[in-house]
Amino acid sequence: MNLKTSPLAPVKFPDMHALDGVQMWTAETGAKYKNRPDLWLVKLTQNSRVAAVFTKSNAPGAPVEWSKECLAQGVSGGILVNAGNANVFTGQIGQDDVRDMATFAAEKIGCKAQDIYIASTGVIGEPLILAPIEDGVKGIQLSDENCSWLDAARAISTTDTYAKGASSSCDIDDTTVNICGIAKGSGMIAPDMATMLSFIFTDANISRNVLQTLLSELSDTSFNAITVDSDTSTSDTVMLVATAKASHIEIDDINDPLLDNFKQALGAVMLDLAHQVVKDGEGANKFVEVQVAGAETEQAAKNIAMSIANSPLVKTAIAGEDANWGRIVMAVGKSGEKAERDRLSIYFGQHLVAKNGCRAPDYDEDTLSIYMKNSTLKVAVNVAVGSADFTVWTCDLTHGYIDINADYRS
Amino acid sequence: MNLKTSPLAPVKFPDMHALDGVQMWTAETGAKYKNRPDLWLVKLTQNSRVAAVFTKSNAPGAPVEWSKECLAQGVSGGILVNAGNANVFTGQIGQDDVRDMATFAAEKIGCKAQDIYIASTGVIGEPLILAPIEDGVKGIQLSDENCSWLDAARAISTTDTYAKGASSSCDIDDTTVNICGIAKGSGMIAPDMATMLSFIFTDANISRNVLQTLLSELSDTSFNAITVDSDTSTSDTVMLVATAKASHIEIDDINDPLLDNFKQALGAVMLDLAHQVVKDGEGANKFVEVQVAGAETEQAAKNIAMSIANSPLVKTAIAGEDANWGRIVMAVGKSGEKAERDRLSIYFGQHLVAKNGCRAPDYDEDTLSIYMKNSTLKVAVNVAVGSADFTVWTCDLTHGYIDINADYRS
Missing domain, CATH: 3.10.20.340 (ArgJ beta chain, C-terminal domain)
Incomplete structure (x- = not known):
């Protein structure tokens, strides 16, 4: 099915620059989609902090369960996302497949499998075909230039009719920090699910607890305040990563007034991405x-x-x-x-x-x-x-x- | 908009006979629909008992509030239903209009306005035009033959694509009792609401409390177990009337084994009507x-x-x-x-x-x-x-x- 670009799409993908501490690459596995990237690998700098919120579904996908465990352990090695198969309701095989994906990514970027967050989107109920993903990850050259945010947004999309990105910057204690986010939306096509994924990065130096509190709070009025058809995906995942590369002092108190600007800027990026998801709702005209x-x-x-x-x-x-x-x-x-x-x-x-x-x-x-x-x-x-x-x-x-x-x- | 009969419609309206203790007439007010009855007046025999369940909406229509009060008072004079205007969200005027409708009906059949249950279905937010309803009720000749159940089902319908009726009979203590019900369904057309109405009558001699318990219980697994689009009307009303004309001893204990057959027969009628409502869901093919x-x-x-x-x-x-x-x-x-x-x-x-x-x-x-x-x-x-x-x-x-x-x- 060839989907026309939503009439509510933004005029163009925003200008977004590289973010200090984030390296990323895409690959084409060819497993489901042809002539487009469908795999996105992120290597995070040491000392990065990760926050995340996940679907409230009681039947979540294996990747969600894996990444929840990563979050609980506080790891921050990297992220691997594949589009085309959500690896949901796939039983023990699905769990094994997630572990294998994490292993491929870890071997590539040099960390432990348990340090790699995994997100998958696409068909549910069908086992992953692992070989193309393995080949895709192995084929990535770390020496290659970083992919663009637009490439990354495309690589994680399924039936989205446009790539979704948003960025902002603000000052924390006179240091400029940046925020860059991408999302894939609720463009669903049988048998895909309405998986919403979003990944937001900042170079701000913010503690893990504060980061998680910010993400949870701001999700309530952005990603958790949108609806296309009331249905809840088994794979919804929003991650917020701080690389702590900015030179300001670490913020480790949610009530620190130095955080005010950042909170506002982050909220704007999240709301922008959330609105872009709704504007790409299936068949949406308004x-x-x-x-x-x-x-x-x-x-x-x-x-x-x-x-x-x-x-x-x-x-x-x-x-x-x-x-x-x-x-x-x-x-x-x-x-x-x-x-x-x-x-x-x-x-x-x-x-x-x-x-x-x-x-x-x-x-x-x-x-x-x-x-x-x-x-x-x-x-x-x-x-x-x-x-x-x-x-x-x-x-x-x-x-x-x-x-x-x-x-x-x- | 001309709606085709639902492909899920029953082959024909069932054969249903008059029910002892229920007199009924229809009228054409011409207020919204032309060349079809849109008003249904029911006169209940003295000693009738009425049970009812209503929409759980927190913004119910004025007729629902009126009829809830009738139910609380235990009255059983009669019922007046109009189709074409639901008299919902019409403020104090709407409440006055319900009282006037009840007055017209009461004057016609000889009881107090407070003894008349009212149900309305159709457009919401627009005041009733009362004159055609007044003329319609006044024009009814009590000496005329009772209308058929098919006429009654047609008179209460809005955009239903077929008339809905179901009947059954059973023995209570060796006396045959009858159950006759009609319903209008969720055929909605802008700006109508998904008002579901159903009226079920029996000549069984059953106390008001037992009747209400039966209706509430059986509604849970019939009318409250159907959904077309998850929306809840401001006017949904199901009434169950027992005329007590059958010669068996009055049943006033919900656990009386004599009630078993009746409960089964009533449940079958209610489920049949509920299924007919779903089968006439807008655009339903399955x-x-x-x-x-x-x-x-x-x-x-x-x-x-x-x-x-x-x-x-x-x-x-x-x-x-x-x-x-x-x-x-x-x-x-x-x-x-x-x-x-x-x-x-x-x-x-x-x-x-x-x-x-x-x-x-x-x-x-x-x-x-x-x-x-x-x-x-x-x-x-x-x-x-x-x-x-x-x-x-x-x-x-x-x-x-x-x-x-x-x-x-x-």
């Missing part, structure tokens, strides 16, 4: 921000926002450019969270469509119809029971989604 | 039973089954006749319930596709491909952590769903 305010708790606000963002009725209405605010009411109602129906208000963009439990007096269908033609939309709901808010992002549900996902696997 | 066994608790089994049945990835794969069992694994994983990945087994029909955490050794793609062409499919999963099971029913997710729901409201 990018939708759903803001819920006035909720009892932040979790309640998130549950209501996700109930709206995941509702097939809401998403198809948006695809049809229909300001069907009744379906927003429905989605608030089904969320199970407290909401004051008779004081509820709903905005589409700047247009108030409902307040005090019924349609707004100056509601104008024509104005709304024009607004709904935008490719980026905002739905804001106030449920009038408290002061907590949360924002999530999603896309519309179109024929393209069905085309991509109903396609026979063979 | 009817899918999802059985989960080996779960820790029945609720866990239901959560896993619903996670599978609501997954857009699973539903599009089924639409594409793709035995994509990897997506079943994904849906089990995302349910949040305990499952033993490495002992999980999955059947499509009689075909074992996965066991012990990986693809079954004798898995055969061709056999599965043939099986997936059936219009009725069964997916059975054993999660291998306990002994609880639950079964739910759903349909596939097709282009038809998008066509129906992305259509602009005007």
Whole structure:
């Protein structure tokens, strides 16, 4: 299946420079894809620190289990990612295959297999074909120039319609530090899973604990605040690596004010990548921000926002450019969270469509119809029971989604 | 939009006879639909008992709030249902309109407004136009013959592609009692909501408490075990009425063995109607039973089954006749319930596709491909952590769903 580039794609891949302490290479195994890199090897400088968050699935892939163990041990040798086979639900063979992949990478870059994080994306339920991966890793010449971030983003993608990258820089204690991240998104094609992978690197000198706290916190409002179709991959992985090459003093306190700039810059990179993932949702034509305010708790606000963002009725209405605010009411109602129906208000963009439990007096269908033609939309709901808010992002549900996902696997 | 009859529709509406103690009439208000009844009035014999279950939405429609109060008061004068406008999110006007509807009905059949249950289905967020409903009710001649169950089923429907009815009979203490039910389903069209309504009548002599317990219990495994798109209407209502006209002694103990036959017959009627609702899901081409066994608790089994049945990835794969069992694994994983990945087994029909955490050794793609062409499919999963099971029913997710729901409201 030949997928057209998403109409929501950025104009171009951003300019991103090499990051001190990160060496990386790609290879073409030819196992599933032809004429494109599908293997990405990263060698991390000594003294690097790694943080990661993983899928909450109770049936995670073997690579996720392996990398969770790496994280628990605090290792930071390198990363190997293959695209085309997710090595999920493959039993003991799958576990052996992960270990072998790590061994190939470790032998290449000179560390122990246990020091190599592994991520895999692609078909599930089919055993890996290990030989092309072994050949791919062995064929890498460490003396070769580093691959570009664009190459890396391409190597980890499956059916993504564009490569996803974002970068930023900021000062920590008068030292400029850099942040570079890539992601692959939820472009799914039978039998691929909606595996989301993202790898973010910085040369900042930040302790492992602080790094993990930052990643976990910022994931809640970025990668964990997006949804394409409510489904959760068995392989989702986000890693944040600090090479500590920058010359500032190590930050080992999450409340250190020196961290403020960095936190903001990192948050922006993560949010950018998360938005790029949604904008490449299968068949997506519209990018939708759903803001819920006035909720009892932040979790309640998130549950209501996700109930709206995941509702097939809401998403198809948006695809049809229909300001069907009744379906927003429905989605608030089904969320199970407290909401004051008779004081509820709903905005589409700047247009108030409902307040005090019924349609707004100056509601104008024509104005709304024009607004709904935008490719980026905002739905804001106030449920009038408290002061907590949360924002999530999603896309519309179109024929393209069905085309991509109903396609026979063979 | 002209909807074709669902390919899953029954061959014909069942033969259903009048039920002792229930008088009913339909009217055409012309408010939204032309040349079809859209109003249904029921007069219940004195001494009738009413049980009901309602939507769990926190933003229910005014008619639901009214009828909940009727139920709390234990009244049983009659029922008035209109199709075309759900009277939801209409503020104080909506509440006044419900009271007026009940008043019209009460004046017609000779009881108090508070004795009339109201249900409405159709567009939400727009105030009712009351005059045609008033005219419709006033125009009914009580001396006219009762309408048929088919007429009644048609009168409460919105975009259903076929009328839904089911009946059964059984003996209670050597007296034959009858059960007749109708339903309207989840045929949605912008801006209608997925309102599910069902009204079931019996001449059995059963106390109100027992009736309510039966309805609540049996709803859990019928109307609450179906899903089309995971969305919850603001108006869902299921009512069960016993006219007590049958000559057997009153049953007022839920554990009375005399109730066994009745419970079975009622359960069959409710399940039949629930299945008919799913089979009329928007764009449905396939009817899918999802059985989960080996779960820790029945609720866990239901959560896993619903996670599978609501997954857009699973539903599009089924639409594409793709035995994509990897997506079943994904849906089990995302349910949040305990499952033993490495002992999980999955059947499509009689075909074992996965066991012990990986693809079954004798898995055969061709056999599965043939099986997936059936219009009725069964997916059975054993999660291998306990002994609880639950079964739910759903349909596939097709282009038809998008066509129906992305259509602009005007």
